[in-house]
Structure formats: C-alpha cells, structure tokens
Amino acid sequence: MDPRSLEAIYRRHQQGLYSLALAITRQPEAAEDAVHEAFARLCALGASTQVDETVYVFASVRNAAVDHVRQRGDSAITPASIFNGHAPDPRDTELAAERERLLRRAVDELPEEQREAVVLRIYAGLTFEQMAQALGVPLPTVAARYRRALEKLKDRLQTEL
Amino acid sequence: MDNESLDPLEQELRGLCLRRSSPALDWRVLRACVGVSGLRLWLRVAAGVAVGVALGWGGSQATWPVARLSAPVELPVPAVAPVLARSGRAVPVPSGLARIRQVWHVAGEGRTVGELNGVSVRRAEQVRFEEVLVVEPEHGRTLRLVTPHAATVLYGVEPY
Numbered sequence: 001m002d003p004r005s006l007e008a009i010y011r012r013h014q015q016g017l018y019s020l021a022l023a024i025t026r027q028p029e030a031a032e033d034a035v036h037e038a039f040a041r042l043c044a045l046g047a048s049t050q051v052d053e054t055v056y057v058f059a060s061v062r063n064a065a066v067d068h069v070r071q072r073g074d075s076a077i078t079p080a081s082i083f084n085g086h087a088p089d090p091r092d093t094e095l096a097a098e099r100e101r102l103l104r105r106a107v108d109e110l111p112e113e114q115r116e117a118v119v120l121r122i123y124a125g126l127t128f129e130q131m132a133q134a135l136g137v138p139l140p141t142v143a144a145r146y147r148r149a150l151e152k153l154k155d156r157l158q159t160e161l
Numbered sequence: 162m163d164n165e166s167l168d169p170l171e172q173e174l175r176g177l178c179l180r181r182s183s184p185a186l187d188w189r190v191l192r193a194c195v196g197v198s199g200l201r202l203w204l205r206v207a208a209g210v211a212v213g214v215a216l217g218w219g220g221s222q223a224t225w226p227v228a229r230l231s232a233p234v235e236l237p238v239p240a241v242a243p244v245l246a247r248s249g250r251a252v253p254v255p256s257g258l259a260r261i262r263q264v265w266h267v268a269g270e271g272r273t274v275g276e277l278n279g280v281s282v283r284r285a286e287q288v289r290f291e292e293v294l295v296v297e298p299e300h301g302r303t304l305r306l307v308t309p310h311a312a313t314v315l316y317g318v319e320p321y
Contacts, residue, residue, distance in 0.1 A: 003194040010190050018182040032186045040193040084178040104177055122174045150170055157170075 001053060003043050009057050010039060016124025017061045019082050023119045024065035024112065026079035030072070034064035051133055058124065058134040062116075081108050082119065099161055106156040114149035121146050 010017070014035075021031035038060040049056045083104045107118060120131045128146070132139040167175065 007191060007194045010194070014182070014187070014190075015179060018186065019179050022180060028180065028182075032182055032189075035182070035186060036189040036193065039190045043193050080180070082180055084180050100177065103173060107174070107177075118174065122171060123179060150168075153174075154170060 001042050001045070001049060001056070005053055006039060006042055006057065009054055013054065013057070013124060016119070016126075017058065019119045019123045020058065020116065021061050021065040022080065022082050023115045024062065025068050025072075027068075027077055028080050030068045031065065034068050035061055038064040052130060055126075055130045055133045058120070058126065058130075059136070062134060079108070081105075082115075083108070095161070099157065102157060102160055103153065106153050110149055110152060113145050114152065117142060117146040118149050 017035050018031055021034040022028060025031045025034060038057070041064075042057065042060055081104060107115060110118065116135065117131065120126045120134065121128075126134065128139055128143050131142045131146075135142055
C-alpha cells in the first residue's frame with residue numbers, strides 16, 4: 001500500500017484503530033505496539049490490495065493485536081479500559097454519572113467479539129460490510145454480534161440501575 | 162455513521178470518552194510510513210549524522226540542531242526548512258504546519274546510540290515524546306522531550 005494512503009488512513013482512523021487494538025490486547029502499550037507494527041509491516045510490504053484499504057488496515061491492526069495476546073500467553077494482566085478515566089461532569093446528576101460508569105464497565109466486560117463489534121461500529125464508524133471484511137466473518141455474524149452486544153448493554157443498564 | 166441513524170444507546174456509547182494513545186504512537190506510525198517512502202529523507206538523515214559525527218554533534222557547523230537535556234525541557238524548534246538549519250539559526254518558516262521528522266538520541270559526544278523509535282535502538286526508552294509532534298510555527302516552536310537522564314538529542318524538522 002502507498003505510504004501516503006496509509007498515513008491518510010492513520011490520521012482519519014487513529015482513534016478507532018487504537019481502540020480496536022486496546023479492546024483486544026487490554027494493555028495500552030501493547031495496543032500501541034500493535035498499531036505501530038501493523039503500519040510498519042504494511043509500509044514495508046508496499047503491496048496493493050484488492051479490498052478496501054481502510055478495511056485492510058483495520059484487519060492488519062487486529063491481527064497484530066491478536067498476535068500480541070498470543071505471545072503474552074497466560075500471563076495475568078489487569079485489563080485496561082478502552083475508555084478514559086472517569087471525570088464526572090458537575091452538571092450530571094448522580095444517576096447519569098452512575099449510568100455512564102456502568103455503561104463503560106459493561107462495554108469493557110463484553111465478550112471480546114462483541115466488544116470488537118462495538119468498537120468497530122461505534123468508534124471506528126465502519127459499516128457492517130466493512131466490519132465483516134475486517135474480521136473475516138460473514139456479515140450476518142458480525143451484525144448479530146453487534147446486536148447481542150447492544151442487548152447485553154441494555155440489559156445491564158436495566159438490571160443494575 | 163451519523164448520529165441521526167443511531168438509537169439512544171448507540172448515541173450514549175458514542176458520547177463516552179475513549180482512552181487515547183500517546184503522542185509517541187503518532188510519531189512511530191508516521192515515521193514508519195515516511196521512512197519507507199522517503200529515500201530523500203534517509204539520505205538527509207545519513208548526511209546529517211555524518212556531519213554531526215565529524216563535528217562532535219555540537220559544532221557550529223552541525224547541520225542538525227543539538228541540545229543537551231536534563232529533562233524535562235522545552236526545546237526550541239529553530240527551523241522549519243527543507244534545508245537543514247544550523248543550530249540556533251533562524252530560518253524563514255514556510256506557511257503551514259511543520260512536523261518533527263527525526264530525533265536522534267546520543268549517549269555521549271560524537272557517539273550515536275541509535276534511531277529513536279526506529280529499528281536498531283539502544284536506550285531509546287530513555288527518551289520519549291510527551292507532546293507536540295506537529296508544530297504550528299505560528300503557535301510556538303517548541304518540542305517537548307522528556308528523558309530521565311541527561312542526554313544529547315539531535316533532532317530535525319521539515320515542512321509538512
């Protein structure tokens with residue numbers, strides 16, 4: 001891929017790419033390494049791709065993140081949130097703040113596949129078709145993962161608030 | 162995906178504040194992209210290092226700015242120019258943004274440790290970017306580097 005295209009994709013999607021890597025590795029440093037390694041590899045390869053370049057980059061970052069998790073093996077880590085530390089807005093009611101805290105925790109605690117789907121859809125802004133390509137699964141599968149994730153989040157909000 | 166097509170929960174999710182990567186990641190990724198495409202950049206770096214070595218990194222003729230750090234410090238970005246500037250010499254800044262292209266970390270006088278965030282690096286962990294990888298000349302010409310130890314840093318900028 002052309003380095004300039006890669007640079008443009010990085011600039012446009014850096015938050016989504018990083019969040020995806022973090023959703024998989026659960027470690028900020030490993031997530032950054034995964035993003036860097038994916039781009040370094042893509043730049044070095046220089047090969048063109050038949051698929052949507054953005055999708056290709058997301059798939060590469062995902063693969064690099066999965067590799068990190070594999071290399072890490074069973075070593076215990078404290079999973080990092082994909083969200084920033086909570087800074088309560090003084091205008092928020094206590095209930096709203098609690099709801100936000102719960103929602104963040106609920107997303108972090110989703111099964112990995114569902115968390116990936118939420119990150120790709122909500123935070124990376126990919127279409128279901130792009131998500132399916134990036135994850136290498138059929139479109140109905142990825143749509144179902146996303147739908148189940150939302151249902152699970154709604155359930156948690158209803159039962160715990 | 163625009164906000165109008167989102168249901169309330171999706172909108173709520175979108176409103177949550179995501180953890181951000183460190184500025185160093187920007188540099189690492191952009192460096193990876195630029196490094197491969199820019200033979201010119203590599204030649205420039207090689208030339209800069211060669212001259213720097215010959216002049217003991219700090220000579221008045223050095224082609225890359227050199228600064229000694231005992232961190233954290235604010236380093237002035239002395240020049241945003243396609244031609245590398247001498248340390249401390251002001252060079253007219255072209256319009257637009259400037260981007261830090263290369264930072265070299267030097268352990269001792271005249272001795273290169275390696276390329277920061279590059280492949281063959283030793284002790285690169287001693288220097289990390291804290292902020293301002295993209296410098297707007299009109300809004301402050303500083304590059305903030307943090308290092309736990311005193312170090313000599315050779316760095317350069319060029320137009321973006």
